[in-house]
Amino acid sequence: MQPEWITPSDNRLALNPAFALRPLAIEQDVAIIQPWYQMDYAHFWNMQNMSVEATAAFYREAAQRGLDAYLGFDDGAPAFVVECYDPARDPLGECYPVQPGDIGMHFFVGPAQRPIRHYTRDVLRTVMAFLFDALGAERVVVEPDARNERVHRLNRLVGFVDAGTVQLPGKTARLAFCTARDFAHSLEEQAP
Structure with a gap:
C-alpha cells in the first residue's frame, strides 16, 4: 500500500x-x-514487552474504539507512526472540556539510520499539517507523559500551548493544545 497523503502543499x-x-x-x-517500540527511547509508549501479535491486537482493538493509525514514510521507507483519536471517546475527555474539531494525537519516530538535524521536528510538522489539512482538525490535543521533556520541547516548537498536568490511567500527563493558527505561526518563526 503506497502513501496517499504527500506534502508539502503550497x-x-x-x-x-x-x-x-x-x-x-x-x-x-x-x-x-x-x-x-522495543527501543530504549520508546519506554513512554509502554509497549516494549509486546510481541508482534500483541501489537497487532492492540491496534485492532484500538481501531474498534475509534483510534486511527497512520504509517509515515520518508522517501518511501517506513519512518514514523501517527495515532489520532477523538478525545471525547477517551479518558482524556474527562480531563478538559472537549471542543468540536479536537483531535487527539500521538506520534512515534522509528529508529534513525543516521542522525539528521531537526528530523523529529520535521516529522511532527508533517503530522500537524496532516491533522489540520487532511483531517480537518480545529485543534490538536496531546497528553504526553509529564516526564517526557524532549517531546514537550518538540510540541512547543510546532505551536502547542501547555495547559498543565492531568492524571490519566497509567500516567501523569502534560496536556497541550495547538490550533492551526498556532501551528502556522510556528512555521513562520522557524526556518526549515
Missing part, C-alpha cells in the same frame, strides 16, 4: 517533501513498527 513550504502518510495496514505493517 502553503506548507517548511515541510519536508519526502514525507508521506497512509493508513496503517495492521497485518502488513505491524512487523515493521513492533521492533521500533
Whole structure:
C-alpha cells in the first residue's frame, strides 16, 4: 500500500517533501513498527514487552474504539507512526472540556539510520499539517507523559500551548493544545 497523503502543499513550504502518510495496514505493517517500540527511547509508549501479535491486537482493538493509525514514510521507507483519536471517546475527555474539531494525537519516530538535524521536528510538522489539512482538525490535543521533556520541547516548537498536568490511567500527563493558527505561526518563526 503506497502513501496517499504527500506534502508539502503550497502553503506548507517548511515541510519536508519526502514525507508521506497512509493508513496503517495492521497485518502488513505491524512487523515493521513492533521492533521500533522495543527501543530504549520508546519506554513512554509502554509497549516494549509486546510481541508482534500483541501489537497487532492492540491496534485492532484500538481501531474498534475509534483510534486511527497512520504509517509515515520518508522517501518511501517506513519512518514514523501517527495515532489520532477523538478525545471525547477517551479518558482524556474527562480531563478538559472537549471542543468540536479536537483531535487527539500521538506520534512515534522509528529508529534513525543516521542522525539528521531537526528530523523529529520535521516529522511532527508533517503530522500537524496532516491533522489540520487532511483531517480537518480545529485543534490538536496531546497528553504526553509529564516526564517526557524532549517531546514537550518538540510540541512547543510546532505551536502547542501547555495547559498543565492531568492524571490519566497509567500516567501523569502534560496536556497541550495547538490550533492551526498556532501551528502556522510556528512555521513562520522557524526556518526549515
